[in-house]
Amino acid sequence: METENGKLGEALRLLGIEGAAGRVYLALLELAPAPLGAIGEASGLGGAELAGAYGALVDAGLASAAGEGADVVAPVPPAAGLEILARHRAAEIEESRIAVGGAFESFRRHRLAAYNDHLVEVVTGEAVGARMRQAWASAREQIRQFESPPYFPLPETTEDSLATLARGIRQRVVYSRESLEHPGHLKEVIEPCVRAGEQARVMPSVPVKLVIIDEAYALVSLSIREADVHNTMLVVQPCGLLSALIALFEQSWSNALPFHGRTARPGGLPPADRRLLWLLAGGASDEVIARELGISRRTLFRRLQVLMARLGAANRFQMALQAQRSGWL
Incomplete structure (x- = not known):
């Protein structure tokens, strides 16, 4: 139980509910509905300190306000309150991030003025x-x-x-x-x-x-x-x-x-041939192209001849140029 209370206390602290208010909330969960005095006794608080801690829970939407003529208090469903706390905490973290970042930038500017280091x-x-x-x-x-x-x-x-x-x-x-x-x-x-x-x-x-x-x-x-x-x-x-x-x-x-652009002009181009053109345009050797395509060098030469004929190219340089113009690269 102590371990669970410790985890809950840490969760409340991260949401901004800590110290006396956190102890009062833990007591509420164990004893409520109960008189506020009993809650204060269980949490070791009384008087103005108890009133302030309980008031913080009420403001955060985690506890009900005691009605007139009654001293009985209880926790309330926390969904709305937790959402408000989470947003508030997120806003504080963002403000802290901006403050720390701004402080570092100021430090860096001053350092650069004298030393021009850390660049x-x-x-x-x-x-x-x-x-x-x-x-x-x-x-x-x-x-x-x-x-x-x-x-x-x-x-x-x-x-x-x-x-x-x-x-x-x-x-x-x-x-x-x-x-x-x-x-x-x-x-x-x-x-x-x-x-x-x-x-x-x-x-x-x-x-x-x-x-x-x-x-x-x-x-x-x-x-x-x-x-x-x-x-x-x-x-x-x-x-x-x-x-x-x-x-x-x-x-x-x-x-x-x-390396990769439009897919191809109407009629399409087989993916293996497009990959061949990518490698060729990148300057890869015949040995590397054949290895990457998983084919023999003889098959590679045959494919190159077919592509050159299809593009009306007399050599590999013209083929790469025509392939780019045709949207095959």
């Missing part, structure tokens, strides 16, 4: 994964990303991206050719996200591994293939560097080749 934070080791998941969850409008190997071992990355898309967050990703060639990455990561609504484009290479969360901050990976270093990340706060990274992404986005 770039270094995150290493296991903290990288936690910070990336926090970033995805904090997005409110859009995520912009340059994506390329090597990859930090985060098995939940695809699930986080899909959950973000499900929340209605716009997600634009520029993939490098190496992303498409990385074993299993196209089928297990890229295509599920594209089907879920991700806007994807591809370039032969991307200038840096980058994630931009809204206009708030950017995550920059310090991947160094030669040294097998992929567990260090920079968090860039609003400053000229963040603006430059945003501009770099937008410029690259405009130059990149759409």
Whole structure:
């Protein structure tokens, strides 16, 4: 019973009913209907202190006011009162969030005036994964990303991206050719996200591994293939560097080749052939394309010849160009 009362007391405290008022409410639940004096005796209160605590419960919609000429009191159904308390508490938390955020911004501005630091934070080791998941969850409008190997071992990355898309967050990703060639990455990561609504484009290479969360901050990976270093990340706060990274992404986005767009012109295009064109446009080698499609190189060449004839193209470059114009990419 003490454990249950302790949990209830904590719940009341979180709603703003604490101290004397909380003890009175617990006594009400055990003894009511009963005289207010008996409630006060059970809760160790009397006089003005009891009247004030009980009055707080009445104001909160958790207890009935004693009628004239009667001293008997009781708790009332809490639905309406709890709704009011919850809203009041939510408003207080929001005010606190704004106050703390404003205080930090003021601190940061004053610090910048003297030191110009904390603009770039270094995150290493296991903290990288936690910070990336926090970033995805904090997005409110859009995520912009340059994506390329090597990859930090985060098995939940695809699930986080899909959950973000499900929340209605716009997600634009520029993939490098190496992303498409990385074993299993196209089928297990890229295509599920594209089907879920991700806007994807591809370039032969991307200038840096980058994630931009809204206009708030950017995550920059310090991947160094030669040294097998992929567990260090920079968090860039609003400053000229963040603006430059945003501009770099937008410029690259405009130059990149759409990875997925309109489905096809009338008559349709088999999904396997569309996938072939995506890989080809991304610069994947014949070996990689054949592996991803699960076909032999001879079958691949035959399909390419059929597609070139269908598009009236004399070579692969013309085929990719005609495919884009036709809405097949």
